[in-house]
Amino acid sequence: MTCDKPALADVLAQCDPSAPHAGEVWADAQPVGREFGAPAGNALKPSEALALRRADVLRILAAAGVRNPRVFGSVARGEDTEGSDLDLWIDAPAGLTLFDLGGLAHDLQTLLGVPVDIDTGFRTPQIADAAARDARPL
Template sequence: MRPSDVLERKRALIREVTARHNATNPRVFGSVARGEDRSDSDLDILVDALPGSSLMTLGGLQSALEDLAEGVPVHLVTTSEIPQKHRGRILAEALPI
């Protein structure tokens, strides 16, 4: 199954789960955002962690997203974690979920 298929079916649930885990503005980036994903691709999700977020809440979000993704690997990144050398590209290609 391609990550883009999961995204289309679970878009609303991804937004709900993100909000429940003290994060906002979920976006997809990488191969899914570029329309290049394959069945062996992961689902790259970028979120803004809200004040008070912790590793526990973000770990819970990662786990919840993996549960929704039906076996597709999920790569969760917060805006503050983007490496500087990739920041411009990731922010430019990120699409709202």
């Protein structure tokens, strides 16, 4: 079985060397905020973590074939707190599975140190309208 997607360590190796932890081996990289799954609140607001690692996030999303990544919710509105998550709305490539989405969310959560929710669409028109009002390009 072959995989067309580059390993996360390969993607991060291309990151800006002046960025925090960029280019380090993924296993040795430290998250910007808390480690995923820790019971305490985030060390940073999601907007702060994203500002520090935006280029790395975009590189990881691009490596997965994601197009048109947008931020919505509290981060897009400037209302996020240390307890908020990062809501991303993406145009997923054909063939991207739920397992792929889960892995992508996990990789971003680990990188940023904040919970990440990735959406490819919305169940109701009301939710879609609210997300569209908030949405900002990543």
